[in-house]
Amino acid sequence: MNGIGRAKRILVVDDDHDILDLMTIILTQEGFEVEVLDNGYTIIDYVIGNVPDLIILDLNLGNLDGRDICDDLKSNVDTQHIPIVIFSATYDRLYPNTKKCDADAFLSKPFELQQLKDEINGQLTKSALNQ
Template sequence: MFKKILAVDDDNDILDVIRIILEDEGYEVSTLTDGKKVFEYVNNDKPDLILLDVMLGGVDGRDICRALKSDAVYNQIPIIMISASHNMDSFLTMPGSPNDFLAKPFDINNLINTVKAQLAA
């Protein structure tokens, strides 16, 4: 059974790269450019993992992460935040924080290994 991954970023080029890399690893990857659609997607399709950008054109990915992590239905889904902002240390230790963080630009092997580690946890 394929593991389902949802990648959310407002940059289609980044989503394409993530999708290609992770599909090559055998994952089923869906993408969204609109952070406002994350809850609808998660409710309908129940991904095994979410890759979530911080800045989503008017929506803060950290708010989405906190909302998902505070909901008993969704809080078991691992979330890996992705951001060009490297100043995420304080957010990573707060309640509702993501399971892991990748800085953009990310290393392909680091992306693969981080996803595998979160899905194995």
């Protein structure tokens, strides 16, 4: 899925361990190196020390809002280049009162496997072209 060369690293951040396990299985089978975090409290420090090629970030992380984490990552010079895909069962990007963030893409849970693959490939391709 990610072409020739080193495996692309994807960080998945979700407080649901079943989702983390499922995403790890799916993405590993597609040839990605997968890292997971089950909370957003340490994500900035973690990402700076372990720069992934893409982040898949849940919108609802217990007491944290994924949009705030996304904004923090996008406003940090060391992490702003990393594509971020937000996914959630409750996010409606068309609803005008929903708090916005600077994510590169949004996926609604549940999503189709092909939709996930297409979004990841699209974001990685776009990121490679921008470097």
